[in-house]
Structures are given as structure tokens and as C-alpha cells.
Amino acid sequence: MKMSTRARYGVRLMFELGLRYGGKPMFLKDIARNEELSEKYLSQLVMPLKASGLVNSVRGAQGGYLLARPPEQITVKDIVEILEGDLAPSDCSKDNSLCARSSYCITRGVWEKLEKSISKTLKSITLNDLVSKFKKEKINRGGK
Amino acid sequence: MKMSTRARYGVRLMFELGLRYGGKPMFLKDIARNEELSEKYLSQLVMPLKASGLVNSVRGAQGGYLLARPPEQITVKDIVEILEGDLAPSDCSKDNSLCARSSYCITRGVWEKLEKSISKTLKSITLNDLVSKFKKEKINRGGK
DNA sequence: AGTATTACTATCATTATAGTAGTAATAATA
């Protein structure tokens, strides 16, 4: 049950954009430096986020990325679903046609419950929660 | 966030043993037939379950496997933890030494919350819950 | 024109997953 790096890095990327919200677009380079991640890899993650309408971009020099909505309107679930696919722990539970046993399989209910619980938890955390927590803790990570 | 087949098949295996609880040991062959799974693959899953004390075995002809505890004392979490490793969605959250950023990383809290929620959900379901539901629904799947 | 940035595509190495296969050990039973 590991969350992929795609999803985890994606949340960190979005957190950085949340921190910057209201200001100028942010360079991928700066996000990569702050989060100690590969800029090239991040560039792959930010594309689906843009395609899904969570992020806007500005091309060319002095361009960058910025949130398309206020951070309180973006949940971790939004991000994870885009980068991870869906949240179902088993394909059986999302579509009856995917598993011949689904009509009489008892364990299926387990994965459905689990999915709901995961979904609820991730939905309950917004980017703004992360940003506020960060500011509250006055975390100093150097840099400008 | 897919659950591995190891964990999912393991739950089904344990469900079969739960259904049989109180009776004679059950052949892996019969579990495999009922659940439409490979007997050889199941034999790999049942070993760690035995090593962890959830299952007992009887060797030789007329042998088989049986639950080591009553089904109401075995949770899905017990099974998944054995076959899947731990439930942490990110290694960061289980041990500070695993991630240099852990002392100041905000997103870490997300995965910790998620782990707790997953853990709570899986812990809330016992084998007996599955067995009772099965019997209540009087599901007919043929065979003896 | 030059430079900084996003956008896009291709490729690759590593690991994890899922499963197969075969043999040895054990014990009931004929």
C-alpha cells in the first residue's frame, strides 16, 4: 500500500505553489530546489496537474506555474487522484465487469470500505491546511 | 494505492479457513478451487501466515490448514500487515532516520494521517464479520 | 538576438509483482 512518488512529490509540488499563492508564477527550478527533487521529474508531474485544471502555467522567461484555484479549494485527494489514478485498493471494487466474482465475493466489501476511508481522509486535507501549518510552525528552511 | 494480490488473496484464503473454523483442517487445493486461485501461489502466502501464528498446519495425507485463533480474533489488518509489510503509504512516516526532511516536511503529516485511517479501517473488520456476512447472504457457490 | 523558461517525447534502469516449477519432508492409509 505504498503511495507512489508521483503522488507524494506532486503534493509537495502543490504545497510549494500553495505557499506562493497570490504572488507571481513559480519556477519549477525553485520548487525542485526547495523540495530537493529533480526538476525534470517534476516537469512530468506538473503536466497532468495542469491538464486537470489545478494548475496554470506561463511560458517563456519569467514564466512559471501557479495554482488555478485558491489553496483551500484544492484537496490532497484531488492531487493524488490525478497522479495516482484512482484510489481503489482493488480493481474489483470499481467496476463489476472487471471481476467475474464480484457478485458473490465477500472480501470485495473490505476494499470498498477501505477506499471510502482513504478517500475521506485525503479529501479532508486541503493545500491551505498544509500552508497554514507550515506558516504556523514558522519553519525556516533557508533561501529567500 | 493498489493493494497487492498477496494481501487480497491472503484475505480470501483466510476467509475460507474462517468458514471452516471448528472443523477439520482444509486442503489448500480446496481453498484454491473455491476461490479460483493458484494452489501454488497460495502455498507461498500461507507460509508467512503460519510463521506469524495466524494459521496452523497439519502435514501429510488428510492434513491441511486451519485458523490458530477464532475468526473474531483475527482482523483484516493482521493479514494485510503480514503479507504486505506495513501499512505506511510512505516510508518517511515510519522512521525519522529514513528521510532527512522528516523534521521539517509538512506533507509527512498527510501520510501519517492516512496510515492511521487505513489501519483503523482494516482493524475494524474481523474474519468473523466476513464469515457472518457470507452465511447471512446464504450465498451459493456450488460444491460441497 | 539571446536567454530563460515551459512543453513534449523518448528512453532506460531498477525494482516489485505475480506466478510457475520442482523437490523434499511428512504422515495417513491401503
Added chain:
DNA sequence: TATTATTACTACTATAATGATAGTAATACT
């Protein structure tokens, strides 16, 4: 005692997913 049915254990393999790197094209500011 020989046979057979079963668990126990180990090794192997094919495929897919993951996590990344690299390079080029497009865009727009200075």
C-alpha cells in the same frame, strides 16, 4: 511396507510498474 496425499521449501522467470534521465521544440521576456 509401499503408496499416496499433502505441506514445506527453494529457485526461477516473465511482465509490468516505477522512478527517473535526456534531449529537443516552443514560447516569451529582456
